[in-house]
Amino acid sequence: MSPSTPYTYIQCPCSDQTVSGPGGALSDPEENEAFDPKAPRSNYSLYPLEYLLYCEDCQQIRCPRCVTEESVTYYCPNCLFEVPSSNLRSEGNRCTRSCYQCPVCIGPLQVGAIQPTTDANLLPTQYQTNPTGGPYALFCQYCNWTSTEISIEFDRPSGIYNQLSKVNNGGQPKLTLRDVKDRRKDNPDEPPVPDDQVDADLQFANLKAFYQQQLSESNTSIRGLPLHDGLGFSSPAALTRIMSLYTGRGHQGRLQQGPADIMREALGTNDGLKIANLDESKDIKKLIDGGWGVTASLEQRSEQPTEPARFEDELRPIAYLLRSKRSKRCPSCRHIISKPEAKVVSTRFKIRLVAKSYIPTITIRPLNPTATPVPVTYRPMVQEETPLKPHQAYHFVVTFKNPLFDNIKVTLASPPKTPGRFSSRVTVLCPQFEVDANTDMWDDALKDDEKDRSRKADEGPEVGKIWEKGRNWVSIVLEVIPASLRIDQLEKKGNDNIDTSPLKKGEDLLEIPMFVRMEWESETQADMDGPPSKDKETREKRELAYWCVLGVGRISHE
């Protein structure tokens, strides 16, 4: 379903195993029917060749779903600071320096001094060099949002994370459990914090302290049991508790001997109890007065790391999410198949076994292209091919390029009709062929290629014959007769009802599933990088088979 055709996708063989997973009712696709690239599940198993890795020991393609990962380094994508993994656990998964994203447009924010209104006429340089600086704010370079809009200013231009975590939107200091405790210590008679000042962090901290205290105080014999589903009534403690429920002793009876049987529920703000605020008329008024403009959009809300904000002035700057570099292992043999360099700035890999150097690259192009080639100067632009007309034979050239140092034998299989409602006819003119090894590059240049050129002048593709051939590549021809997209022309198959719903998205895209099987001989215990002629006797046969999808083009609506 990629926008520009033609393209090639490869299905990782690992998805076969998950297909028959839940329920076991789903059949193995290889046994019964051809792989359907239009099925919703196939979106999850198809990858461009560049995304795939290869395990040399298992001789298997490995996709992002079937590798195990290990983190190498963590870093902030904005300041490229490398974060030690111990900090990650204590400080969370976001940058704790001064890297923030704009809550409105997710552009990067910059710290700057707030321009005093009286200095409006001065040159910009003059207030930037002001040694006293301050107060500072965060500025978005893209949408001109500043943190002064939510009344947050900073004293220092550095350590924004620490300063910001102490202020709520609107400039009020944020209450923490420690503040509350200090306050209570100084002034024990003070009433607990009003509920509207208790935010999620404080409530959580209160609750946690409360539960910890209760668990340690309550009777250890039934500790923990309350959450269990099958509570037994065998223990004496449970029986007394049930009795007390019905005699009222639990409430106002005599002093209980020893610790309480069960932990009590939270009773006040300090225990983490918070009465819900049912009166939201103030917010309703704000919504109705402000209208669409004061509300935060769904995307903005989902970017917020804390509890969702409703209004735009409740949005907070977003600290950058850290990233990690990961090494990848084969899940079955535990060999590393990809390992990046630990340095943050380096984009190189120490080990990287990409599938491109183990399985043939398949490219497809029309035999008689209709789109004019794009001049180099306009390169990012892609010229789309004209849509394919139904019931008209089209020829496509499929090229297989062999990256291995051995000859490979390729066998292709493709269903005669593509799966789906609109099934087009597909014929592979040459389903079996051999591709030469990836030998010295100069061979190609030195070889006399007159022969191949002459073939092109022929009338057209011939059944059973290779179309073109080079040093390590072979092209064959695929004949396609696209189906008509008209609903009323759908053929009736057996007794099944025809699905006459209107054309769905992507259904006009002609995709051909093709099963590729390659066979080759190579040395045992492959040492691919070593010299090829170590021991001629120990060569063994190998094979690899997988489905791939060739996106041919769009069928025209008529």
Place this chain on the structure above:
Amino acid sequence: MSSGTGPTLAHRSVASIRSAPILQEPGAPHTPPRTISNTYGSPATIRADDDFLIIQIGSRFVRAGFAGDNQPKAVLTCGPKDQRRAGDFRDWQPAGDVDLQSGDKDYELWRYDLREVDLGLVYDKLDRLLRDAFGRCLLIDSRPRRAGLVLDSGVPIPILSTVLDLLFKGFQTPMISLMSSATMSVVAGGIRSGLVIDMGWAETVVTSVYEYREVKCTRSIRGGRYLNHQLYKLLHKILTDKEEEEEGARVISFAECEDIMCRLMWCRPPASKSPQAQKPAQRQSQQLDTVEEQDESEPEPEQSLQNSVASIPLRSINPPRTIEVPFDKIADVCDDTFFDLSIAHSAFDDEDFPVHLLIYRHLLQLPMDVRAVCMPRIIFTGGCSNILGIKGRIMEEVTSMVKRKGWANVSGKHVEESRNSQFSDRRASIARSVSSTATASDLGEEQESSRPSSIASQSDIADPIEAKVARHRPQISQMQGEFRTLHSLGPWAGASLVSQLKIPAMATVDRELWLQQGAYGASRPNEIDVKAQQRQSMGAGGFIRGSGGHHTNWTLGAWGNV
């Protein structure tokens, strides 16, 4: 995080040894709670064992994070954009075409109706979401980690089994604790029992939890999906002047409609629409009082609000335009979805009761004790409970309903008449009984429930010294029989608390046993030796490795068995 009760530095196993002093002065000498520490295990346990993942899976959102945090690190949803192939960069291309075809189904992870669900696709979607959450947001590698799974207890077993399959096979989780979201909401509210009203996407679910156990669960389809559809109908009418037709492309995209719903949806305070709501004679809960005050103090702005208009810039129609929608109409949509006051109560089907009726009927069917305990512990969770004013409105509707009808499951003209005649007498008699804390709404039943307790206490406090002591002791009395709404941090936070405090979950599933037996291996919850299970899950650190060969019974808890 499971290795210690210390709030910080829990990742260091040393810290867990010292966590005991944090506990405050105990009431009496007793055996200190044992912290089962990884330190005593084999050295190989010093691995990723110490983070415990909490995963909450709803029909729209997946939340994932570490136990001990107060909010999930990743809250992800799965739209059609997230279901494309790898290497499809259409999202980043300018002027991407607007997706007018995908509807609710493409945005949901699963549905309750399994006939419409492709379990394989659910597996793939969840797999991709969790991989994204773990890799991008939680930044963890793929070493095995124990996980807590927070799910609605109504999730069908095939879905549960798919999720467990994914976690055990795809993520090598050694052990999964199953926690029900209603119970966890109660935990996150700091209480033991309560009525959890989960206004989610697919359904509004009312669950009464008593002593951490789910007693009853009733559902209504009046949830977010319904609301979104109603709003779409309104917008469709405004845009095209026609009623919505079933087939064909949408007028505006689903995403845009949802955006409008989340931004502008609000709910009217009850006084303005329902004139029959009488002035309540006595109100005890403070929050309801404040609603009343507001209504009285600003009647003028209320009027002006009714006429104001929201201008909504629409981008998914061609050409983009701005439409004007009166706020009143939006509130009508909300009213029709959740209350539907225009229709008689008897006209509703079992699955589409309006929310206030659902709550009332739920409370009505509860045993009296449970009802008395649940009434002052009402918790709202779920996305739709964030609609401005809806919580207050629901509570107001329920209270007025209780006031009108009491707790009698009979309705009709004659009953209504006779009730009205009795009402005044009864109330007078209740007012006379000083000890009763019951509201007028509870009438006789509540009175009865309070009677035995007063008798019991009388006999106990016959001793005058004891009575004196009792008078000076801080009264810890359970609030009963009146409405009060509590704020909960939500099921995810509750599960995070529970897991960090190492409280055994309702059901734990071991990887080896699951891979051997699958969902069919689960026994009935009452066939199981609770103590044995508890011992295993308490010593979870050691259990992982030791258990493999043992044949133990395990259950799927509230999710039943095959």
